Amino acid sequence: MTTAILKQPTEPTAARKPNRSFVHGLITNKKALVGMIVMLVFIALALLAPVLFPGDPSRITAMASLEPSPEHWLGTTAKGQDVLALTVHGSRSSLFVGLTVGFASTFIGILVGLASAYFGKFIDEALSLVTNVFLLLPGLPLLVILAAFLPPGLGTVILVLVVTGWAGSARVLRSQALSIRSKDFVAAAVVSGERAGRIMFREILPNMASIVMGTLLGCVIYGIGAQAGLEFLGLGDVSTVSWGNNLFWAGNEGALLTGSWWVFVPSGVCIALVAFALALINYAVDEVTNPRLRKIKTPKNTERSAGK
Amino acid sequence: MRFILRRLGFYLIAFWASITLNFLLPRFMPGDPVSRMFARTQGKMQPEQIEALRKMLGVDTRPLWEQYVDYMHNILTGQMGVSISRFPTPVTEVIASQIGWTLLLGGTALVFAAIIGNLLGILAAWRRGGAIDSALPPLLIFIGSFPYFWLAMGALYLFGVVLGWFPIRHAFTDGLEPAFTWEFIGDVGAHLVLPALTIVLVSIGGWMLGMRNTMIATNAEDYITMAEAKGLRPGRIMLRYAARNAMLPSVTSFGMSLGFVVGGAMLTEVVFAYPGVGYQLLNAVQGLDYPLMQGLFLTITAAVLLANFLVDILYVRLDPRVRSN
Numbered sequence: 001m002t003t004a005i006l007k008q009p010t011e012p013t014a015a016r017k018p019n020r021s022f023v024h025g026l027i028t029n030k031k032a033l034v035g036m037i038v039m040l041v042f043i044a045l046a047l048l049a050p051v052l053f054p055g056d057p058s059r060i061t062a063m064a065s066l067e068p069s070p071e072h073w074l075g076t077t078a079k080g081q082d083v084l085a086l087t088v089h090g091s092r093s094s095l096f097v098g099l100t101v102g103f104a105s106t107f108i109g110i111l112v113g114l115a116s117a118y119f120g121k122f123i124d125e126a127l128s129l130v131t132n133v134f135l136l137l138p139g140l141p142l143l144v145i146l147a148a149f150l151p152p153g154l155g156t157v158i159l160v161l162v163v164t165g166w167a168g169s170a171r172v173l174r175s176q177a178l179s180i181r182s183k184d185f186v187a188a189a190v191v192s193g194e195r196a197g198r199i200m201f202r203e204i205l206p207n208m209a210s211i212v213m214g215t216l217l218g219c220v221i222y223g224i225g226a227q228a229g230l231e232f233l234g235l236g237d238v239s240t241v242s243w244g245n246n247l248f249w250a251g252n253e254g255a256l257l258t259g260s261w262w263v264f265v266p267s268g269v270c271i272a273l274v275a276f277a278l279a280l281i282n283y284a285v286d287e288v289t290n291p292r293l294r295k296i297k298t299p300k301n302t303e304r305s306a307g308k
Numbered sequence: 309m310r311f312i313l314r315r316l317g318f319y320l321i322a323f324w325a326s327i328t329l330n331f332l333l334p335r336f337m338p339g340d341p342v343s344r345m346f347a348r349t350q351g352k353m354q355p356e357q358i359e360a361l362r363k364m365l366g367v368d369t370r371p372l373w374e375q376y377v378d379y380m381h382n383i384l385t386g387q388m389g390v391s392i393s394r395f396p397t398p399v400t401e402v403i404a405s406q407i408g409w410t411l412l413l414g415g416t417a418l419v420f421a422a423i424i425g426n427l428l429g430i431l432a433a434w435r436r437g438g439a440i441d442s443a444l445p446p447l448l449i450f451i452g453s454f455p456y457f458w459l460a461m462g463a464l465y466l467f468g469v470v471l472g473w474f475p476i477r478h479a480f481t482d483g484l485e486p487a488f489t490w491e492f493i494g495d496v497g498a499h500l501v502l503p504a505l506t507i508v509l510v511s512i513g514g515w516m517l518g519m520r521n522t523m524i525a526t527n528a529e530d531y532i533t534m535a536e537a538k539g540l541r542p543g544r545i546m547l548r549y550a551a552r553n554a555m556l557p558s559v560t561s562f563g564m565s566l567g568f569v570v571g572g573a574m575l576t577e578v579v580f581a582y583p584g585v586g587y588q589l590l591n592a593v594q595g596l597d598y599p600l601m602q603g604l605f606l607t608i609t610a611a612v613l614l615a616n617f618l619v620d621i622l623y624v625r626l627d628p629r630v631r632s633n
Contacts, residue, residue, distance in 0.1 A: 133322045136616060140574050141589060141608045145601060148593040149333045221453075228455045229575055233590055247458060256465040264465075268458035275453035283449070 025288035032284030038277035042270070046091040057081070057089035057241050065260050075262040078253035086246050087266040093242035094224055094271070097154070101161040101223030106216045108162070109169030114200040116170075117177030128174070134167035143226065147235040154237045157227055165222050169215040176211045180204050210289045217282040221275045228271055243267040311630055315620045319613045326609040330602045331379050335372075357390055388603040393595035399603035403585065407570075407607065409479050410577070410584030414569030416500060417507035422565070424508070425515025426558055430551045432516065433523030434542075445520070448513030460506040460579040467502055474502045477581040503580045507573065511565070518561060522554040529553075556627060563619030570611045 026032045045052075060080040068075040074083035112131060116124040143164050150156040180186065181204065189199045205212070230236050231244025234252075238245060246267040250256070255263040382388070388399040432441040451459070468476035475481070480495045526532070527550055535545045574586025581587065585604055592600040624630050 129318070129321065132318065133325050136319075136322050136612060137326055138570060138608050138612050141586070141605050144574070144589055144593055145330075145333065145605050148601060225455055229457060232455070232457050232575070233578060233593075235593065244455075247455070247461075251461065256461060257469065259469075261465065264458075264461065268455060268462075271458070272450070272454040276450050279449050279453060 026281075026284055029284040029288060031280040031287070035277040035280035035284065038273055039281070042091055042095065042274055042277075045088055046095050049088045049092055053082075053085040053088055057085040065258065065263075068262050074266050075260070077249065077263050078255060078258070078260065079249075083246075083263055083266060086241055087243070087270060089241045090243040090246050090267055091270060093154070093240050094227065094244065095274070097158055097161070097227045097242070098220045098224035098274070100158055101165060101227070102216055102220030104158070104162045105166040105219045105223075106169050106212065108166040109173050109215060109219075110205065110212065112166070112170040113173030113177050114204060116174045117181045118196060118200050118204065120181075127170075131167045131170045131174070134164070135171060137164075139164045139226075140229065143230055144233065144235060147230060152235075152237055154240060157230060157236050160230070161223055161226050165219055165226070168222075169219055172215055173208065173211065176208045177204055180207050210285055214282050214285050217278045217285070221278050221282075224271060224274060243271050311624060312621060315617060319617050323610060323613055326606065327380065327383055328376075330383075330606060331376060334598060334602075335375075357396075360389060383606065388606070389599035391592075391597055391600040393592060393597040393600065399600050402588065402600060403603055403607050406583055406585050406588050407611070409582060410570055410573055410586060412479075412496075413500060413503055413576070413582060413584060414507070414573040417504040417511070417573070418562075418565055418569050420504065421508040421511040422515055422558070422562055425512040426519045426551075426555075428512070429516040429519025430523055430546060430554075433520045433527060433554075434546050434550070436524070441520070445513070445517060448516060452510055452513040454510070456506070456510050457575040457579050459510060460503065460576050463502050463506050464579060475499050476502070479583050499582075503573075503576045503582055507576055515558065515561070519551075519554065519558055522557050523550060526550045526554040556623075559619065559623060559626060563616045566612065566615035566619070569615075570608045 049057075058081055061082050062072060062076050062080050064076060064080045065078050066072055066076040066080075072082050072084065074087065076082055077086070112127050116127045116131075143160055146160045146163065147156060150160065186199060186203055189203050194203070227236065227242070228244035228247065231238075231242060232248050232251065234248055236242070236244055236248070238248070244267075247264065250260075250264040250267075253263075255261075386400060391397050391399050391402050394402055428440060428444060432438070432444065435441060464476050467473045475498060479499050480486070480492065481499075486492060532545060532550055535549045540549075570585065573582075573584060574589060576582065577584045577587040578590050585608060589601065589604045589608075591597075592604060
């Protein structure tokens, strides 16, 4: 991450052009392409779920604990629900919460990071202190405590995940904003009397777009994983169908102890695929913006001299 | 010295913040969870014990600041009340009996993950584009993408239920008397393998990638070229010149991961019914045992802060730049 910060294009006039090559770099990057295709498939599944599997996915449609078969591609749960329908419908809640948490915590991170970097002094000290305290408080126990005290529901899950998730992005974005804050064009904007908000959002923010993107992806991954963890512990909104809740019920009904692996595998694999796809896009963003991490085409000859 | 003092001040503030959070949560949450808890424990407790718990959890008519002073005083003198789900054991005793298991599990996993991950990272960066560098990172990222508890459940199913190689729950066989005998230690070890293995599997990728990326930057430094020009053995350059200087970020993340040891092992502990603080925390939540919940959270926080402080002290020894500023 730190090397990525050093390698940012910084001149304001160059801001447009690298943007285009950034998009180009992403499209031609194999990792990014694979990641984006997987994500698009999942988003399509989530949107089409009511069409593909109309009705309530958790209704009982067949015998209990059936193995995968032509009628039930992924078998049925111990209650007799269709696992495939549960999994496809589960993507809706999981992606929704993940994206909401991701956007909300990145947004807070941007606000805190920019304000810290732009105003400096006392405001920076205070905001950094709060950020660091939140970073240090152990995340999962804090999640559990908050979820235990708040009334259960989807809103609580989102709120709790944002509360525990924003600090990481704030720290990364602050350090990036700080390095841009010290550039001449920002000083020029200050001297020419531009308003603080305009400098923060129109001058500094566009120049850290790739870091913001990386942070956003990281936060979405965090959101999906943490929601699943929370729900697996039974602290989510048990009434919704989501990947985490599917796994909670699988654990609760002893799916593994009775050998019904098909109840347990799909939701976990889905979470992993989404997280992996997002991570791939994230690494691709890193590679495109940080030349040092790029694949070296001919490893034999240039291997040791390329960096120097 | 100033650095250490500043860090110490910061940790104290963080600890104060978590105590305050603990104080405020039951007082400002809608739905009055505390009354729900008391409704459950009707008739089990002495009136004066109920009174003490009421005060602690904010069912109290006194002004808020007075409650706050009282609460602080209680926490700092180690009075965290009585556990409800394990009535009448004091909260501190419940925690003391369990934190050891968490430290054992998390500590073992962390040390293994950090050592293996960093070594792999060093090798990957040293041979850019080699077998380790091209095959392992995607694989480890992929494994790391799985939800932690899911892998744990999978491992439990495969190695515990189907193959039966390892025990599937608890920290030692029921009925075995804890003692420093080979039998007991071996038994604890066998129970430790699966939970620790899953943590190592998930966390190793982060260590490796972090080390690899720092190492790539270090490899480009002039003193590496110098060392090569002097004709030093590659192994020596790799470990004593490059890796040594690339270690610092890893030390920092080691500090952060120590927090993960106490807090993050929670899901593993739940899956394997491992009797650590995380497992107990979930039980406390399910049993509406608010005093125990609060005590556990504070203990976990304190452990995390302490671990980070120790790493800071270590940092001063490792990085001369910190000392001179």
